Amino acid sequence: LPVMYVTNNASRAPEVVAAQLRDIGLDSATESVVLTSAQAAISMAAKKIPAVSSVYIVGTESFRDLARAVGFVVVDSADDKPAAVLHGHNPETSWYQLSEAALAIQAGALYFASNLDTTLPMERGLHVGNGSMVAAVVSATGVTPESAGKPGPAMFDQAQSQLNSKRPLVVGDRLNTDIAGGVAAGMDTFQVLTGVSGHYALLTAIPEQRPTFVADSLEGFTADAQELRPGAQGGFTAHVEGEEVILDGGEASATPTQALRTALEAAWAVEDGGLAVARVRTVSDHAAKAVESWW
Structure with missing residues (x-):
């Protein structure tokens, strides 16, 4: 696929x-199958301004x-009257660059x-992200940018177009980026429990952040799709009383994720x-044993 x-x-x-990606074992990964938010922002701008327009970029080289590759002329000053400002993360972004953008x-x-x-997120904790830098420019100008990245649908729509996919799976x-973006784009979504959002985050997820399928890991791709949807399974039952999901039953061989999918349907x-x-x-x-490993 x-x-x-x-x-x-x-x-x-x-x-x-x-x-x-190749370093972590995805040997087939090449630049042709990578879509960054910088590329998506450039594509978004290209739909609004002519290809030969000048642009001011707050971002890395x-x-x-990438902007030059599609025909944009990259300028270094607001005095050059750029048609657009494209703003991406760069750890060396300065007050001068933010001011020129403004x-x-x-x-x-x-x-x-x-x-x-x-x-x-970095090793020492949460550092200032691109959105915080953007907020400074918004504060100075009163102008909110169009955002190309997740959780918006733009990158997912572009990926679908590039793949010529009829039924994409995100x-x-x-939840608040990957899954929300897929939902916003009207695509089926597949949540793995090996990263940021865990069992309890899923339980309280708002409708715009609820995945179609839930699996422990990418190994879930080998399972029957219906088994991965929220619903009673593994012998578990669930109902809601007040603010609690009451989880009961369960077979000896049932997994924590089967318990989760059962609880999700009720919640x-x-x-x-x-x-x-x-x-x-x-x-x-x-049920108690299954929930012990939730996070």
């Missing part, structure tokens, strides 16, 4: 992202190279952001009616 790797990271060139926007340049992630580990049905589920209460040994 054709695959596209979609990332909100606008600071790295597609070939660099592809190399990182790879972002500038001046260009005040003079009429269109404003596009690669993504609006306010934080950037796979991700984060989401109640939340759609305007109530909110806050916790899970187990009333059987198998």
